[in-house]
Amino acid sequence: MRFAQVLFVSLVFGSLAAGLASAHSPLRETVPGDQAVLATAPAAIEMVFDDGIRLTRVELAHPDHGEIELDLSGSDGFATDYSLPMSDLGRGTYRVTWRGLADDGHAMRGAFSFTVE
């Protein structure tokens, strides 16, 4: 049945082609900034979003320490500004990966990184 074939091929094609898709990021600003180079590790990571978002998971990855989940217990509900305390893990490149729910129901995610020399 040709119609069913079109539907099936489109679904398979969709799954493959959409592999490049990524949820759009509403992250306006971070401190430290993306690709920033710092002399010392910051005490907290700050993120400012365009619209209200409820962060559901934030991970900090470091080459020597692996992935550490940051504590979100202090943030409840939808907000545009977040400040999350972090530990000094020493020199190296830190990668922050965040996930959250926008107040329009979109699931969002993104990442940025900075280096401590």
Next chain:
Amino acid sequence: MADPVAAIAVAAKFGLSLTGLLAIGLTLNAALFAELRASTFWRPMTIGFALLAAIFAAVGFALQAVTLTGELAGMADPEILGLLWRTQAGEALLLRLLGFGLIAASPLFSRIGLVPALIGGAMSIWSFASVGHVSDQPFYAQAALSLHLSIAAFWLGILLPLWRAAPAKAAVLGRQFGRVALWLVPLLFVAGLALAATLVGGLDGLATPYGLALLIKVALAAILLGLGALNKFRLIPALDLTPVQSKTRLNRSLATEAAVFCLILLGTAWFTSSLSPPA
């Protein structure tokens, strides 16, 4: 880097829009054309697409929970699911489950005809306007999207019945559809352009990735318009003169139309998940 969850989420969104519009479109066409209601296949086909659409809607919702947690276990995380449920995503899922449920259950209400299925269709159409980029736009943009989707569903919903019908029945159904489509299809384009102007904000917005994606969509819609005109003015009338040969040509044209519709829906599922409108 390829993200399998994002890929599956886009595929689920595409599956929802395709099967959902087919279910709604078959209902609209059946409500208007007795020729279609008299066929044996439209009802099981409509019920099947409505059930598939409800499944795709639920899968899409569950995948949002996976995106939020980064783990498959997120699908069963009551806190995350509860959080999603309280947003527009939850509202849209409820409307979709009820709407497609009403379409699928319509044989149970056969005494009052297609009214429950049409109400279900309207609820499902509204679910697309109540979530996503259009949801924070003025009411007229949401009304334009609902009108745009309803007419697109009506158009998509005739392809399969025309494809399956015998030449004589296809000629009757095709003429009936063509008379209504002559008025509705221009409205589809007007509503789509009004919506695009609201989301893109002006000519400058067309130079953005979102604007370019919309332009590609318009180009594909123009192909659909050409195929629709070919069917209405050449292939449907030719069914009276050379039924067998013309039906083969009509089916080829309908299959091409279905493929272009799939491309449009797939592209829309991708760019509304990956890009933000500039306006």
